Amino acid sequence: MYSEAFCKIYNEFGWNYFPRAFGEQLLEWLKQNQVTVRTSLDLACGTGILCEVLYEHGILSSGMDFSQGMIDIARKSNPNIPYDVADMILYRPQKRFDLVTCTGDALNHIIDLADVEKIFRNVYGYLNKGGYFIFDILNEKEVSTGAPIDLDFSDTVKARFEITQNEAGIVNLKTAVFENGVLQFEENITETVHDPEAVCSLLRKCGFRVVKCDKQLLDDAKVQGTTWFVIAVKD
DSSP, X not given: OOOHHHHHHHHHTTTTHHHHHHHHHHHHHHHHTTOOOSEEEEETOTTSHHXXXXXXXXXXXXXXXXXHHHHHHHHHHOTTSOXXXXXXXXXXXXXXXXXXXXXXXXXXXXXXXXXXXXXXXXXXXXXXXXXXXXXXXXXXXXXXXXXXXXXXXSSSEEEEEEEEEOTTOEEXXXXXXXXXXXXXXXXXXXXXXXXXXXXXXXXXXXXXXXXXXXXXXXXXXXXXXXXEEEEEEOO
């Protein structure tokens, strides 16, 4: 679970750019493919940015996250959107949804593929027939180990990021934040890189039909990223 300090830094210093950009692309994908979504759930929703983007476009969105700190920020930002604090491996909401999302490489925080399979089976259970499960996972090339990266959030607040990967393929992102040169906090986030073929195989095993597994969500995107976007449907 992220610390309160990390949640605050995440929210205040621009780390919400990805869910907002993803939300805009997702809305375009839905439009291009004539997919109607009335209800949505964002797993590992963080501070709720993607939920807000969908809500602003008339979708009854909701979210869940393991971090109470993230959910507190999300609820404060938009109290009209329902949020749960839960473990997505075990999460089984009573409602069903037309769309379930899971972005920001959240599934890479699930180290064991057996647990990923549990998530897929649960999602299949609370998706409506014809509903879509859309998520992203890390590409091996996205895990760039090497020298620490320093970023200036302001004149007084600086951050240092360092990515390491051990022989077992476990990735650790170490984040240190300094204010006026004094260390404020340190956070270590552990992830792993999942084989996209193995992930798609698990989806099929759980009953999904895999529509897409590509480095871009939109076919006409000008820039290919280093994230795999996966689109699956419950027929």
